[in-house]
Amino acid sequence: MVRSLIFIAKLAVVVAAAVWLAYQPSRVSIEIFGYQIDTTVGILILAVFLITLAAVLIHRYWRLLAGAPGSIGRVLRENRRRRGYKALTQGMVAVAAGDPDEARRWARKAEVLMDEPPLTLLLSAQAAQLAGDDQAARRYFEAMLEREETRFMGLRGCLMQALRRGDTDAALDYAQQAHDLRPKTPWVLTAMVELSEQTGDLTAAELAVRQAVRHKALPPPEGERKRAVITLERASAARAAGDAEQALKLAREAHKLAPGLVPATVLLAELLTADGRRGKAGRVLQRAWPDQPHPDLARLYKGLDPETGALAQVGRMAELVAGAPDHPESQLTRAETALDAQLWGEARRHLAKAAGKTPGERVCRLMARLEESEHGDGAKARAWLLRAGRAPRDPAWVCGSCGALAGRWSAHCGACKTFDSVTWRPPVQVGPEARPADGAGRPEAELPALEILPRNGNGGGRALAQGRPGAPPPAATGQRG
Numbered sequence: 001m002v003r004s005l006i007f008i009a010k011l012a013v014v015v016a017a018a019v020w021l022a023y024q025p026s027r028v029s030i031e032i033f034g035y036q037i038d039t040t041v042g043i044l045i046l047a048v049f050l051i052t053l054a055a056v057l058i059h060r061y062w063r064l065l066a067g068a069p070g071s072i073g074r075v076l077r078e079n080r081r082r083r084g085y086k087a088l089t090q091g092m093v094a095v096a097a098g099d100p101d102e103a104r105r106w107a108r109k110a111e112v113l114m115d116e117p118p119l120t121l122l123l124s125a126q127a128a129q130l131a132g133d134d135q136a137a138r139r140y141f142e143a144m145l146e147r148e149e150t151r152f153m154g155l156r157g158c159l160m161q162a163l164r165r166g167d168t169d170a171a172l173d174y175a176q177q178a179h180d181l182r183p184k185t186p187w188v189l190t191a192m193v194e195l196s197e198q199t200g201d202l203t204a205a206e207l208a209v210r211q212a213v214r215h216k217a218l219p220p221p222e223g224e225r226k227r228a229v230i231t232l233e234r235a236s237a238a239r240a241a242g243d244a245e246q247a248l249k250l251a252r253e254a255h256k257l258a259p260g261l262v263p264a265t266v267l268l269a270e271l272l273t274a275d276g277r278r279g280k281a282g283r284v285l286q287r288a289w290p291d292q293p294h295p296d297l298a299r300l301y302k303g304l305d306p307e308t309g310a311l312a313q314v315g316r317m318a319e320l321v322a323g324a325p326d327h328p329e330s331q332l333t334r335a336e337t338a339l340d341a342q343l344w345g346e347a348r349r350h351l352a353k354a355a356g357k358t359p360g361e362r363v364c365r366l367m368a369r370l371e372e373s374e375h376g377d378g379a380k381a382r383a384w385l386l387r388a389g390r391a392p393r394d395p396a397w398v399c400g401s402c403g404a405l406a407g408r409w410s411a412h413c414g415a416c417k418t419f420d421s422v423t424w425r426p427p428v429q430v431g432p433e434a435r436p437a438d439g440a441g442r443p444e445a446e447l448p449a450l451e452i453l454p455r456n457g458n459g460g461g462r463a464l465a466q467g468r469p470g471a472p473p474p475a476a477t478g479q480r481g
C-alpha cells in the first residue's frame with residue numbers, strides 16, 4: 001500500500017515535470033543524420049529521459065537472460081548431489097542391515113549421481129563384499145589404493161580380501177604398507193603380529209609384538225606370552241643348530257616370560273641337564289610345577305636321578321609336587337611312583353584323590369595295573385580297562401583353533417597352522433566317540449561298578465565289582481607286595 005502510494009507520487013512528479021517542460025516556450029532545432037528536428041526544450045528532455053529508461057531496462061533483461069543457463073545448471077547439480085547423498089546414506093543403511101541386493105542398488109545409484117569416488121568406492125566395495133562378490137570387492141578396494149584419501153581404507157579392504165583367499169604373503173605386504181602410513185593403528189599392529197607369526201618370521205613377529213604392546217593394541221600379559229613362545233622357538237632353533245649356549249640363554253628368557261609354558265620349562269631343564277647342572281634343572285622343575293603340573297615335568301624330574309631306586313623316587317616325587325599337592329596331576333604322579341615302588345595302599349589313596357567323583361582315563365588304566373599287580377585279578381583289571389575306554393578323556397595337547405590333538409606341543413598347530421593355539425587341556429568329546437562322564441549310552445547294569453578304595457574301613461580292602469557275584473575279596477591294602 002505504502003509502496004503503491006510512493007509510486008503514484010513519483011509518477012505524478014514525473015508527469016508534472018513533463019507537462020511543465022512541454023509547455024516551455026524555448027524551442028530547439030537539431031539536425032541528425034540529415035533530418036531537421038524542431039521541437040521545444042521540454043519535449044527534447046522528455047525524449048532523452050525515455051530513451052535512457054528504455055536502454056536501462058533492455059540492459060537489465062539482457063543480463064537476466066544471459067545468466068539463466070548457469071543458474072538453472074546450478075539448481076540441477078545441487079538437486080543431483082542431494083539425491084546422490086541420499087542414495088549413499090540408504091546404501092550404508094543397507095550394508096549395516098546386511099541386505100546385499102539393496103546395498104548394491106543404492107551403491108550403483110550413488111556412483112551415477114555423485115562424482116565423489118572416495119565416498120562411493122567404499123560403499124560399492126562393501127556392497128560387493130556383502131553379496132559375496134570377492135572379485136568386484138577387490139577391484140573397488142584396489143581402486144581405493146590409487147587415491148591418497150582412501151588409500152588406508154583400501155589397504156584394510158585388500159588385507160581382508162587376501163586373508164579370505166588364504167594369501168598370507170599378500171596380506172602381510174598390505175599390512176606393512178598400512179603400517180608405513182599409520183604405525184600406531186591397533187588393527188594394523190595386531191595384523192602385523194598375527195601375520196608375521198604365521199609366516200614364521202620370528203624377528204619380525206617379536207618386533208611387531210613389542211610395538212603392539214607399546215601402542216596398547218595387545219594387553220601386556222598376552223604380549224609376554226607371545227614373546228615367550230617366539231623366544232622358545234628361537235631357543236629350539238639354536239639348539240638344533242648346535243649353539244647350546246644361545247639356546248640356554250633363550251630358553252631361560254622364555255621360561256621367565258611365561259613360567260606356565262611347559263615346553264619352555266622342559267627345554268630349559270633338558271639344556272641344564274645336558275650341561276651337567278642337574279640340581280639346577282631339578283629346582284627349575286619344582287618351581288614350575290604349581291604353575292602347570294604336567295607329566296612331562298614329572299618324567300624329566302624322575303630322569304634326573306635314574307640310579308635312584310623305586311622307593312627313594314617316592315620321596316623325590318613328593319618333593320616335586322609339594323607346590324601343588326592336591327592337583328590331580330600331582331596325585332597321579334605320586335600314584336604312579338607308588339605303583340612302581342609296589343606301595344599298593346599309597347597308590348590306591350592317591351588314585352582315589354585324583355579320581356574325585358568321576359575317574360578319568362588315566363586313573364582307570366592305573367587302577368587296572370594296580371588290581372593286576374596287587375591281586376593278579378585279571379577280571380577286575382579288564383573291567384577297569386573297559387571303564388577307561390568310556391571315561392572322560394585326560395588332558396592332552398589340543399589346538400584351541402581347530403580342536404586337533406597333537407602328540408607333542410608345537411608353536412604352530414600341525415593341522416591349521418595357527419600360532420600358539422596348542423594348549424594342555426581335556427579334548428572336546430563329540431560325535432559317536434563321545435564318552436560322557438556318567439557312562440551314559442550304555443545301560444548302567446552292564447557296567448561293572450568299580451571302587452577304588454575299600455568300601456568298609458576295616459582294612460579288608462573290598463573293592464567291589466558288581467555283576468560278578470562271588471568275586472574273591474582282595475587282600476589288605478597299603479602293603480608292599
Ligand SMILES: [Zn+2]
Pocket residue numbers: 399400401402403404413414415416417418421
Ligand atoms: Zn589347529
